[in-house]
Amino acid sequence: MRTVTRLAGFAVGLAAIFGTTYGIGRVVDRAPVVEGRHDGDAAPATGERGGTADRLPGGLLVSERGYTLEPVDAPADEFAFRIAGPDGRPVTRYDVAHDKQMHLIVARRDLSGFRHVHPELAPDGTWRVDTPLAGPGQWRAFADFAPTGGEPLTLGVDVTVPGELTERPLPAPATSTTVDGYTVTLTGTPQPGRTSPLTLTVSRDGQPVTDLEPYLGAYGHLVALRRGDLAYLHVHPDGTPGDGRTRPGPAVTFLAEVPSAGSYRLYLDFQHGGRVHTAEFTVVTGGAPTGAAAPTPSGPAPTGGADHGTPGHGHN
Ligand SMILES: [Cu+2]
Numbered sequence: 001m002r003t004v005t006r007l008a009g010f011a012v013g014l015a016a017i018f019g020t021t022y023g024i025g026r027v028v029d030r031a032p033v034v035e036g037r038h039d040g041d042a043a044p045a046t047g048e049r050g051g052t053a054d055r056l057p058g059g060l061l062v063s064e065r066g067y068t069l070e071p072v073d074a075p076a077d078e079f080a081f082r083i084a085g086p087d088g089r090p091v092t093r094y095d096v097a098h099d100k101q102m103h104l105i106v107a108r109r110d111l112s113g114f115r116h117v118h119p120e121l122a123p124d125g126t127w128r129v130d131t132p133l134a135g136p137g138q139w140r141a142f143a144d145f146a147p148t149g150g151e152p153l154t155l156g157v158d159v160t161v162p163g164e165l166t167e168r169p170l171p172a173p174a175t176s177t178t179v180d181g182y183t184v185t186l187t188g189t190p191q192p193g194r195t196s197p198l199t200l201t202v203s204r205d206g207q208p209v210t211d212l213e214p215y216l217g218a219y220g221h222l223v224a225l226r227r228g229d230l231a232y233l234h235v236h237p238d239g240t241p242g243d244g245r246t247r248p249g250p251a252v253t254f255l256a257e258v259p260s261a262g263s264y265r266l267y268l269d270f271q272h273g274g275r276v277h278t279a280e281f282t283v284v285t286g287g288a289p290t291g292a293a294a295p296t297p298s299g300p301a302p303t304g305g306a307d308h309g310t311p312g313h314g315h316n
Contacts, residue, residue, distance in 0.1 A: 059140070064155060067086070082127065083125070094146060098216040099217055103116065104142070106140065106142070111227060116223065142156045174281060187199040190224070190264065197238070198253070199251050200279070214241040214271070217240060218241065219270065238253045239253070265281070
């Protein structure tokens, strides 16, 4: 269940773990790998029952396949929610994926303020966590989980934190960023409709970091959110700690596929020195890489680095 990756098994592996395969863009070229058969032969014959919802990226729906994400009133310093099941009652049993029964990811609608936290489950099915909503804004909260006996799922809900809203412009695309004294560089650009490698390389004080610590069963966790609708992609590394081939840095490679051309914000969680750090990147995917057939002929021109196609965003 935890060995994602390898090109061939990638989409299926993600379906097995997070059920976000629809988000990874298997839109046109084959039957969607959905309703996650966990053994790698997600049969097209059984994959169509959800209709168009099967083809949506994760996190766009508050209710899917009978499960609904319901925020619960909570003190200002806490965030609480339930997952209502097909019978309308709160779900109380979950499978563990990446060491946790529930992964809660939040980001503002302007893609600022990303946090990835792990709430605690009360016996009545209420999940609670010290609020990750760091200040006013329109937030999107994603619950990434697998109900026991059900399929992995990512549901999303909007949450407003009142106060003075300051829209933050999306940072310009860049291939290097710093966080907590670490420099992280990004190699590769995700391509719509196909799997391509993304490598993130961590250094500190000019020295490669070669002793990354496993965090939730991996040397890195990568979430990508699409600008405009916050479609959610959770991508896992190509290789896991202890598999005999994956080294603890400085490079962590992911196999990623995005559902469309556009701007994405990438959030890399990695652990070093006993702490989790989050490096963020803006990437803009074009229609096609050089020398390849364009999967989206009507899409924007390839690369160029600028946040093209978005009126009013050429200033940085
Ligand atoms: Cu998590």
